[in-house]
Amino acid sequence: MAxxxxxxxxxLKRLQEISTQLEDGDLPLDEMxxxxxxxxxxxxxxxxxLEETEAKIQMLISDDQELSS
Structure with missing residues (x-):
């Protein structure tokens, strides 16, 4: 998991970098x-x-609830 x-x-960091580049508007059109x-x-x-992680969390919660019953 690590x-x-x-x-x-x-x-996520790369996505933020890309977003900044696009917002700056300094790239030529092809690079943009x-x-x-x-x-x-x-x-x-x-x-x-994120969806995979959410599914695992839901499974863990479900397993925990079944054990508590």
């Missing part, structure tokens, strides 16, 4: 498009990791 956290944190594409891929990867 590897996924590092991966998520690194991807490449950055946008990378941002979309990074966003989707982060979202998938």
């Amino acid at each position: 590897t996924k956290k590092i991966k998520f944190e690194a991807q 498009l490449k950055a946008f594409e990378e941002g979309i891929k990074t966003y989707r990867s982060c979202n998938a990791l």
Whole structure:
């Protein structure tokens, strides 16, 4: 799990960097498009990791509730 956290944190940082680059508007159009594409891929990867983590949490909560019953 630590590897996924590092991966998520690194991807989130990269997503913030891309967002800043796009907001600055200093990139040529072709580089801006490449950055946008990378941002979309990074966003989707982060979202998938979050969904996977949420599913694990829900499973743990469900298991805990079953043990308490």
